[in-house]
Amino acid sequence: xxxxxxxxxxxxxxxxxxxxxxxxxxxxxxxxxxxxxxxxxxxxxxxxxxxxxxxxxxxxxxxxxxxxxxxxxxxxxxxxxxxxxxxxxxxxxxxxxxxxxxxxxxxxxxxxx
Amino acid sequence: xxxxxxxxxxxxxxxxxxxxxxxxxxxxxxxxxxxxxxxxxxxxxxxxxxxxxxxxxxxxxxxxxxxxxxxxxxxxxxxxxxxxxxxxxxxxxxxxxxxxxxxxxxxxxxxxxx
Numbered sequence: 001x002x003x004x005x006x007x008x009x010x011x012x013x014x015x016x017x018x019x020x021x022x023x024x025x026x027x028x029x030x031x032x033x034x035x036x037x038x039x040x041x042x043x044x045x046x047x048x049x050x051x052x053x054x055x056x057x058x059x060x061x062x063x064x065x066x067x068x069x070x071x072x073x074x075x076x077x078x079x080x081x082x083x084x085x086x087x088x089x090x091x092x093x094x095x096x097x098x099x100x101x102x103x104x105x106x107x108x109x110x111x112x113x
Numbered sequence: 114x115x116x117x118x119x120x121x122x123x124x125x126x127x128x129x130x131x132x133x134x135x136x137x138x139x140x141x142x143x144x145x146x147x148x149x150x151x152x153x154x155x156x157x158x159x160x161x162x163x164x165x166x167x168x169x170x171x172x173x174x175x176x177x178x179x180x181x182x183x184x185x186x187x188x189x190x191x192x193x194x195x196x197x198x199x200x201x202x203x204x205x206x207x208x209x210x211x212x213x214x215x216x217x218x219x220x221x222x223x224x225x226x227x
Contacts, residue, residue, distance in 0.1 A: 002155065033214070042117075042201050042217030043156070056214055090155060101146065102215065104155040 002026060006091050006105035013081050014113050021076040021108045023091030031055075032074040033102065034066060035090040043090055049074060078110075086112045117145075117202040117218035125224045132189040134221040136202030137182075143205050145178055146215070147187050150199045159187075159200075192225045199223070 003026035013019050025032050031050045035043035045058035049068035063079040072093070078085055088109050092102035120135045136145070144163045148156040162169045162178045162185070169176045175188040189196055199222050203215040 002157070004155075035217075040219070042219050043215075045214050045216070048214060058214070088153065092156075100144075101158045101161060102156075104148075104157070106155040107153075109153070 002103040002105065004091060004093050004103050004105035006089075006108050008108055009106065010109045010111075012111045012113060015081055015083060017081050017112075018077065018079045019081060019110060021078075021089050021091075021110070023074045023076070023093075023105055025072045025074065025091075025093035026103050029093035029095050029103065030072055031094045032068055032072065033092045033094075034074070034076045035092065036060075037088040037090060037107070038084075039087070046076070081112045083112050086110060117204050117216060119200065119202055119218045119221040121221060122219070123222045123224070125226065126192055127226050128192060128194055130192055130225075132192050132196070132223055132225070134187045134200050134223070136185045136187070136218060138185075138202070138204045138216075139183065140204075140206050142180075145176075145185050146203045147174075147176060147185075148201045148203060148217075150201065150220070152198075156201065189223075192223075194225050194227045197223060197225050 005024045007022045033048040034046040037043045046060050047057040048055045052068045065077045067075045088107040090107045091105045117138045146161045147159040150156045160171045162176050173190045178185045199220040201217050201220045203217045
């Protein structure tokens with residue numbers, strides 16, 4: 001139990017639709033990162049938020065966007081869904097910005113048809 | 114891109130045996146971590162080893178780090194069926210990139226038979 005919760009756990013969308021995934025960080029953690037994990041692959045870094053500002057982005061197009069709220073909860077938004085967006089989306093929180101242990105949620109499994 | 118690569122991709126052993134997984138990476142790092150993932154679920158942090166450390170223990174886990182070879186190993190001793198999971202190594206990059214960003218390999222799928 002990491003204290004990080006994600007919703008929804010599973011969802012199905014069709015190509016071209018938009019999706020919003022939500023994450024509640026562990027209490028006191030001010031940094032949240034989002035990762036995409038395709039089947040059989042390791043997690044890939046999407047972006048990170050620190051104190052409500054984006055603080056780094058991986059190799060993902062602008063249709064992947066995010067928000068972090070004053071209570072440190074976070075959202076991942078994906079527009080114009082493509083079939084390849086089907087994946088497990090993982091949220092991870094940490095206490096500080098420096099590299100260290102990440103606390104992951106259980107993920108949101110997105111299927112795009 | 115994936116910085117770390119685990120080897121082997123899959124490992125199948127009997128309960129009580131030891132399991133060894135290896136990880137290689139490409140650039141200088143600040144630290145290396147190992148995570149465990151049960152099927153389709155979230156990742157759980159196992160252990161972190163810093164670049165100036167060579168070996169670290171945590172319960173039945175032993176991690177080594179060789180920065181000259183850019184490699185690490187994870188040893189699980191006296192394995193149990195409950196250890197069945199995917200194991201990932203994750204590194205940061207010591208080049209001023211996003212602090213807290215981790216690079217994961219594709220993982221080793223460990224199966225422990227009763």
